[in-house]
Amino acid sequence: MTGPVSLLDGEVFDDLVAERQIAGLRWPDGPRCPDCGSGEVAVRSGVPPLRWRCRGCRSDFTVTSGTAMHGSRIGAGRWVAAALRWEGRRSGLARMLGVSSATAGRVLDALEATRQPLGEDRLRALLVQDPDPSHARRSRLPGYLAAEDDPTVDLTPAERACLAVLRDRPRGVRAEEVADAARISKRHAHRCLGRLAEDEYAQKETASIPWGYKSLDVDLWFLTLTEECVTALAHLPRWPTSEHGECPVRVPPEFWWVFWSGSEAGELKLPEHADYVAGVLLDGPDRAARQWALKALPVSALSKCRQMRGYDTGRLAACIDAAIETRSGRA
Missing domain, CATH: 1.10.10.10 (Winged helix-like DNA-binding domain superfamily/Winged helix DNA-binding domain)
Structure with missing residues (x-):
């Protein structure tokens, strides 16, 4: 995703102009190799992305190498636009830059990590090189993914x-x-x-x-x-589930046989029939179906089933209790 970026007020940020602005902020005395620090470099490309080759260590680099923008799939124009102009929600940033919500979220995470107000100071903070080149990318990811061996x-x-x-x-x-x-x-x-x-x-x-x-x-x-x-x-974190708004609409077809009637199971609707589905799958012969029920059915259905005879003792009761505790956020 490269090319000019039109902001809400009509101003346009071009990738080439943005990269030259970034280069001026990062290397006021001229480009220097991020790996060895040498200023003896040769121009490899004069169009976005601007690219140089170090005459010392022979490595290629760009204006964003080793920074929080390193490896990004969006152009420098969008990064500059976000750093200089955006202060708001992810959805608005996605619309302004013309990118997906997930991409806008990663950009916003990197901007917030600088702890700088919008403007040139925030853009300059994005350019601070970390001694570990891979850290720039990790720094804009959630904390549970920041382990060295991840x-x-x-x-x-x-x-x-x-x-x-x-x-x-x-x-x-x-x-x-x-x-x-x-x-x-x-x-x-x-x-x-x-x-x-x-x-x-x-x-x-x-x-x-x-x-x-x-x-x-x-x-x-x-x-x-x-x-x-x-x-x-x-x-990997546990993929979030919620009792409200994330219940599947039906039982997966591979579990229909547990109900001994394919047509009936196919007509079951969730969460309306969640209590009945929980009763069948939790005590059924298919372990995969039981695990799906513990993770996907509403907590209220699991709790109601737990009070019934046959589900109130033994290993099954312990599994239901563990699922309820985990999904209720107390684990």
Whole structure:
């Protein structure tokens, strides 16, 4: 996403002009290599993104190398526009820059991390180079991803959300369901899953799943349990669930057989029939269905089921109590 950026008041920020402004703030005496500090550099590109090569260490760099803007997929014009002009909510910033809400959120996180008011001081604060070049990117990510050995720092928030969905559905899940659970578009979910496959975090397989009384051949996504994937899973936060507004609208088709009637299970609506669904799945023979119920059904349904005979003692009662405690925010 490069090119001129039109602000709400009509002013335009051009990537080339912005990069020259950044270079002037960062290197008032001329470009210097971020790696070795040498001022002996050669111009590699005079168009956005401006690029130089150090004659000493032979490394290539840009005006944003080693800064909080390093590795960003949006142009310098949008960064300058945000730093100099924006002070408000993420949704407004997304509209102003013409980017997604997730991208605007990452930009806003970086701006807030400077603790500077809008203006040139905030832009200058974005350019402070960290001794660890990878820290610039980590600094604008949530705190739970800042560990030195965290491989998920190179994943976007949407990719981490998709990975969390795959973690919670070990039997496999369709891309459409990943999109719904991660709250992103289907097209974006396919892109994220493709990147996860390239990084060997996920794989797609054609499988036959129960669909009511029949079987259906579908493409399912699974985790690829490599050593790096397992390490990444340990750094992922628990994907948030809520009793209000996030309940799925129906029971996943692969669990319909537990109700012994495909047509009836397909007609069940959530959260209206959540109490009945909880009673069937929690005490049913399918462990994956039980785990889905504990994570997806409303807490009120789990609590009501917990008071019923058969659910008030033993291991099942302990599982229900743990799910209620965790999802109620007391864990």
